[in-house]
Amino acid sequence: MSHLLPFRLNRVVAIAALVGLVVAGGGCDLGGGGADSVTISGRVVDASSNPVQNAQVTFRFTDATGEEVEENTLTDSLGTFSTTLEVEETTEVTITAAKGEVSTDKAVQVSPDAGSISDLSFGLSFGGDEEREPGRPTDIVLQSQSTDAIRVQESGGTTVARLTFQVVDSTGQAIGLDQAVDVSFRFGQRPDGATLTPETVTTDGSGQATVNVSSGKTAGVVQIVAQTQRPDGTEFESKPVSLTIHGGLPNKCHFSLGPEQSNFPGLTEFGLTNSVRVFVGDKFGNPVVPGTTVYFSTNAGI
Template sequence: MCALLPDLRSVPMSRPLLSGFGRACILAAIASVMILSGVGCDVGGGGPSEVTIPGRVLDASSNPVEKARVTLEFTNSSDEQVERTTTTDTSGHFSETIEVEEAVEVTITASKEDASAQTVRQASPEVGSVSELALTLGIGGEENREPGRPTDIVLQSQSTNGIRVQESGGTSIARLTFQVVDSTGNAIGVDQAVDVNFRFAQQPGDASLTPSTVTTNGEGQATVNVSSGKTAGVVQLVAQTERPDGTEFQSKPVSLTIHGGLPNKCHFSLGPGQFNFPGLTEFGLTNPVRVYVGDKYGNPVVPGTSVYFSTNAGIIGGSAQTGQQGQGEVTLSSAHPLPDSGVATIRAETVGTDDVNTIVDPDNCPEPAETGNENTIFDTIPVLFSGRPEVKVTPDSAELDQTYTLSVWDAEYHNPLAPGTTIQVEAEGTKVKATGSTEVTLGDTAFNADDDDGFSPRDIANKKDLTRFTFRVVEDLEVDESGDPKIETVTITVSGPNGDLEVVLTPEPTGGGGGGQASPSSLTPTPGATVHPVPSGGVVIRAPDEK
């Protein structure tokens, strides 16, 4: 019908009738006729259209806000107020569709807790959606949190950094106070009181805490008691609560050490680095002596427990304090007085309590200490001071198809040499070899049961194994050589911490020597070594004295 309207631009403007006021009257008349007759132009597209409004809600730290309430408000073509609501998903997104017949302004409001954000966008039926909105709420960032509301929990005080296991004579309870604070670091008030839950992040054994839940007081404080059990170790305690929106937060883990009790005889051990060291070869050689101290439950004693040492030979550190594992160490040095017969006695002692001899496990510790002073705990151990090497070999010349007896010990007391000593026997010649104890490395010297009154070589448990050996020189049937077997030399080499010694045996000259004594031409020792024939047969070769 709009096509039926005359084009007023085609009316000649030269006519006075249509100029100025006259033309305006004609336009008004035409418009009135159109309205009265129902003639009009349809420019609206025929009914309401859908418009989608998407967006995302973030907190002050640019993290998505889940379950935020989003409200869309606008006035429709009938002049009515329209309201739509939705909520954000886990990623903070929302999307809502509205119907409009004409362009309208839509007010979008996002809110959660007591924070809100608002924006205005135009929605038009010609455009099916608007660009994604971004609304930021004043929550989540420390600088934007409302003062007075709980935002953090901190340790305020701790009665001690360490307690002892139960029934040990020391404090077994620690008191820890936490404080819930707001974003400004100030304690929350009674009106913001929260329940604080306590738990162990790390718990050795049977430690416990009481109470497990505490409501903060007017200073935002919550206090818990940590009680030790019978196991030593380190506990870590965490205090946890939540904000009004249900978001949980917790303190940093707080560590508390549970130390063992006082020394107990059943858990008192003493040992050297080596039971045998070459202490007779020179002064100033050292050997560590370690003590291991536990309480009656088998836990390491409280750190700093003093243990005192003494020796009847050499010089030893007077005392040591135990560490976290109940271990202490001193140094034994070779010096005067040197031990008679080579075996020294080391003693370590400490002080416990009246119940040091309490037996927790009778099968494990059947005999408590009987010292006369039940508060004194001690132990003794032997340490062998060994000397320069000595070799005794029988026979004393190189012979084929012969069994040799070899003794290797120290020259001073015929005690075993230090661990790590090697003994090698090698036969050289034509189609010959040495068999038996030809490659030996000595282990440490072992001693029999404790002897609190002192130790001697009689207490060495493996002396024969460490000092007496046999070998044979025989024909080597595996060698593809012509001719008869012939022995040229037998070489015995001793090398180790006590010193080195080498003996070379050669065949006895025809018609020489005799009488079981080595002739000068049948034996060659290390330079400086001394050779001592044995009337019963064989010969003793002693390493040089280099002290």
Template sequence: MRRIFFLLVAGVLFWAGCDQATTEETGGIVTLTGQVLDAETNDPIVGALVQLQPQGLITETDSVGRYRFEVTIDSTMELTVSATKTGYSSASLPVLAVPDRTIEVPVLRLTRTATEEPVSGEAANILLLSQSDQAIGVRESGSKETAELVFQVSDSMGRPVVLDHAVRVRFRFGVQPGGGEYLFPEEAQTDNSGRVRVHVASGTKAGVVQVVAEADVNGRTIRSQPVSLAIHGGLPDQNFFTLAPAQYNFPGWVAYGLENTISVIVGDQYGNPVRPGTAVYFTTTHGVITGSVLTGANGQGSVTLYSANPLPPDGIAIITATTADRNQQPVTRSIPVVFSGPPNIDPCMLDNQNNCLPGIPVARLNQSYLLKITDHLGNPLAPGTRISVEAQGTKVKAVGHTDVELGDTGFQVLGAETTYDDVLRGPGITEFFFRVVEDQTLDEGGTPTVEAVVIKVDGPNGKLTWTFGPEAGSAKVLSEAGEIQIEGNRLKVFIPLN
């Protein structure tokens, strides 16, 4: 009983120590930012004095009434921020400061106590005061189509120009997509706070617009920096809906879990990228595919197709992507993808009419051969597969398709109706011709003699080597794939996928 009590006490002390270790704090820099506004008009108060206690720091608000403090503290503590301005009552509030944080202090609102008229000099600069939106949508896109920009015209001392020094401000585009976007009004006069407003309306094209405000003052022109605004595209359109895989052929029958990226590019009715966040849903007849994606700023997105059950019995899977257009109708596109398997070689000797002779081939001088190289289902092998043919012996070589790298698989029909028969096959894809001849480039003696022909396949689907000599029955096969059988002159390799 005493032993149990000792263990319990030790456990309590251990956890108490851990709790003490985790509650220790370290100091750091805290950044405080905020704004001082007029309590009645909600206008920024320029030149207000802002004080931070207990540090005793003081700063002044800028042209939009904002201020900033950076102060080092030892631990989390409460600070006091206060603001004063001649002609206004003061205001203060407590702020909980945490080391290594940036804290936005609630707005300090000062109430005017004196009724003095504002004064200013002549207009000297134009600054952007506020912007309602960073991006809008093209016309009839379902997104907001207008944005408001507010400019502040100030004198050389940063004071907003009053009515006595009001100026007419013109608005124009810097760059624009050219889809009929426009500004309204085209010009306006500043109010007693030196402010002027303009609205940007989108057109039919996506892109970036720049808005410039300018005014003439005593024979010179003052202008703002260009203000950028993005115009996003509309809803998807069937004619501008593109679906494509990273590879139309990948070795999905060789192993489970192999990946093939399926990408979509979605445009609106004007051929511009659709608005960001447009959802596209994906399905597949075979394997497993990521269900959906949201398009980015360029109208693009991608998902992943995995080799998995069910595997296509003929090697052809159909991938379909679906979204919706502005009329709430489906927008869809389908593509085929070949799940290719392990390599097979079907060689034969050709007669004078290029017809295959029966039986397993033998190595002979001045003999032509045909190779049919496919996967176990008769489909082309995946892109990147290397096929090489070498004639070994004295003063001999192989000519023709002796060094080939396969590209991606093509189709006669591309879409939801694609079938096994639509896969492109034939010379340079699944059929390869070569001939064993005398090598007249070699400066050596002796009679041309063929000792062996070596055929190698090496690529994503696996490695396979077939060697045959001048004697019947001399064929040898090496494979990394699995069980090998020779039926007639056809080589079959079987890989168990469980």
């Protein structure tokens, strides 16, 4: 007669889950990923800088398929408006602000990487003043921004962002050539190596001045400020515009991995898990760009 003797297996296994790490830049948009949302906001005022309520703001552009797209919205009691457009590539959008028989428009460059374009200003002149000449400069607003994030040098990604500011009068109307001013650009804050080119620009016939922001080898947040002065010498400046500089490609010399528990009793109970955390940097020691994909493989467990 045979008997089945109960037995108990006690075994401590140290699971080394370090093998076979593959890192890929999954956060980069290389095209073909579909449309991205870009929010455009601004304000409509009259000749006395009072908000214009219920002005119709129309957005027109041609999408990637060649189809004409038109979106409309109305300003609120503060004269502000906001809308979200879906674009797949850098696109010129014509924005028209109108109320009654009075209207004005401007064209802005919209990039799927920009995320948002804010502080647009439109001036409507009522009561027969539609042909009023622009007044003296009183404000600087961001007109367009090619992207809100760039990469460090030698990363294989975009390393330059283009920002266009516009100098306007008290009604929000762009100044002309006869009122042209020199606009200087400076950093509110920056990581090491970031540069501005050029540092000073004279406004064109649309009151615009453009600057290029180039990254260095250090990731971080950049703030750009545009400033100028009125004919009487009074200085004024724009609101700070933020731009993020992300790290580059993953580098094996800047990679760390470790489990939550070093001595893990993996066979004592079914379904136990042990988290593994990794830190991935580029060759300059910056954190890699957000969204970088990390693949794991193991010689035990799942």
